[in-house]
Amino acid sequence: MGTLYNIATYIMSFFLWLSQGFSKKMKLFIQGRQQTLSILKDKIKPTDQTLWFHCASLGEFEQGFPIMEAIKKESPNYKIVVSFFSPSGYEIKKNTPVADAVVYLPMDTRASARKFVELVHPTTAFFVKYEFWPNYLFQLKKQGVHTLLVSGVFRENQVFFKSYGGFMRKALACFNHIFVQNKSSEVLLTEIGATRVSVSGDTRFDRVSQQIEQNNSLEFMDTFKGDSLCVVCGSTWPEDEAVLLPFINTSKNIKFIVAPHKMEVGKIDSFQKKLKHLNVRYTELETKGKALSEASVLIVDTIGLLTKIYSYADVAYVGGAMGTEGLHNILEPATFGAPVVIGKNYAEFPEAERLQSLAGLFSIKNAKECSEILSKLTSNEDFRAKAGMIAGHFVDSNTGATAMVLEYFKNLESTT
Numbered sequence: 096m097g098t099l100y101n102i103a104t105y106i107m108s109f110f111l112w113l114s115q116g117f118s119k120k121m122k123l124f125i126q127g128r129q130q131t132l133s134i135l136k137d138k139i140k141p142t143d144q145t146l147w148f149h150c151a152s153l154g155e156f157e158q159g160f161p162i163m164e165a166i167k168k169e170s171p172n173y174k175i176v177v178s179f180f181s182p183s184g185y186e187i188k189k190n191t192p193v194a195d196a197v198v199y200l201p202m203d204t205r206a207s208a209r210k211f212v213e214l215v216h217p218t219t220a221f222f223v224k225y226e227f228w229p230n231y232l233f234q235l236k237k238q239g240v241h242t243l244l245v246s247g248v249f250r251e252n253q254v255f256f257k258s259y260g261g262f263m264r265k266a267l268a269c270f271n272h273i274f275v276q277n278k279s280s281e282v283l284l285t286e287i288g289a290t291r292v293s294v295s296g297d298t299r300f301d302r303v304s305q306q307i308e309q310n311n312s313l314e315f316m317d318t319f320k321g322d323s324l325c326v327v328c329g330s331t332w333p334e335d336e337a338v339l340l341p342f343i344n345t346s347k348n349i350k351f352i353v354a355p356h357k358m359e360v361g362k363i364d365s366f367q368k369k370l371k372h373l374n375v376r377y378t379e380l381e382t383k384g385k386a387l388s389e390a391s392v393l394i395v396d397t398i399g400l401l402t403k404i405y406s407y408a409d410v411a412y413v414g415g416a417m418g419t420e421g422l423h424n425i426l427e428p429a430t431f432g433a434p435v436v437i438g439k440n441y442a443e444f445p446e447a448e449r450l451q452s453l454a455g456l457f458s459i460k461n462a463k464e465c466s467e468i469l470s471k472l473t474s475n476e477d478f479r480a481k482a483g484m485i486a487g488h489f490v491d492s493n494t495g496a497t498a499m500v501l502e503y504f505k506n507l508e509s510t511t
Contacts, residue, residue: 227449455485
């Protein structure tokens with residue numbers, strides 16, 4: 096199986112290289128990896144003490160960030176290397192001050208894994224949530240690097256739990272310890288013989304709970320919202336916007352923020368043309384500032400503001416689950432006590448399932464259901480307040496995963 100995996104990796108690498116001529120994202124994916132080794136040679140010296148965090152994309156970085164931040168504060172002698180698989184993570188966080196080097200992870204070949212691990216030479220490696228790259232895991236074990244999985248989630252349909260999953264189970268066994276988000280993941284791992292497993296919860300709860308302590312004020316939001324009720328629609332895709340549109344167009348005396356996940360001018364133009372209320376884009380504020388307080392819809396066509404904008408939300412719609420792109424972070428609005436509405440495809444997001452069972456989150460299948468729940472949340476103050484209180488408490492009561500991982504790391508340091 097290992098031989099087949101390595102052959103498949105080389106074949107996939109070739110086709111990915113070919114695809115860069117047809118996709119801007121794939122061009123970043125390929126060309127960014129060509130810089131990885133030179134960045135490491137420049138930023139990481141052979142005498143440095145290093146820690147390696149691997150994150151698939153931006154969401155996994157947010158999960159790993161509380162651990163990175165805590166280690167940086169308590170053990171500043173370490174240099175932190177962060178690797179990404181996806182351009183959407185790397186391009187946004189390539190200059191994050193928490194890391195000493197941020198790179199793309201080279202493809203999972205034996206040669207790339209050996210060279211990468213030698214250059215980074217971490218004392219401990221942290222894989223966040225998922226991304227189980229066998230050659231990297233085998234190489235880390237070979238070089239005696241203590242390797243942890245944090246905020247892991249496992250489901251019975253994954254290859255580890257299939258009769259033909261022996262190769263991936265061997266890779267999984269390379270982890271010295273696995274921190275999982277829920278009990279069901281622990282049970283699945285125990286059934287295949289894993290013993291070094293702890294239920295820690297999700298470090299994203301720690302990440303978002305810190306946000307409420309920050310200064311989240313935004314002058315343009317104060318002007319836009321005023322005393323009105325505000326519905327923040329974050330990380331939306333066209334499928335989300337389609338179900339939101341009827342409610343937005345028929346609503347009165349409600350302010351709407353729409354923050355698309357992708358800043359594609361053509362799609363934003365198309366959405367704007369369908370709006371019946373006065374609307375303005377964030378990038379137009381300097382030229383249309385006078386209209387901001389009068390507008391009913393503000394389209395946030397830039398990145399980096401959504402987390403603070405959620406602090407102004409009376410109700411939040413979080414995108415990604417109406418289509419197949421994957422649900423975005425529901426915890427960001429929940430921490431501010433905003434009830435959350437999402438689409439229908441969220442089966443792989445345990446935090447959404449849990450919050451729904453508590454009645455702090457509501458899932459919709461179509462525009463009619465979307466209008467019904469948003470109408471109830473915006474018109475019934477008691478219902479909205481109760482759902483929001485549940486959402487806020489949900490975040491508060493699930494913090495602590497970072498502390499558990501950090502305690503493990505401290506004990507590890509003391510024994511090495």
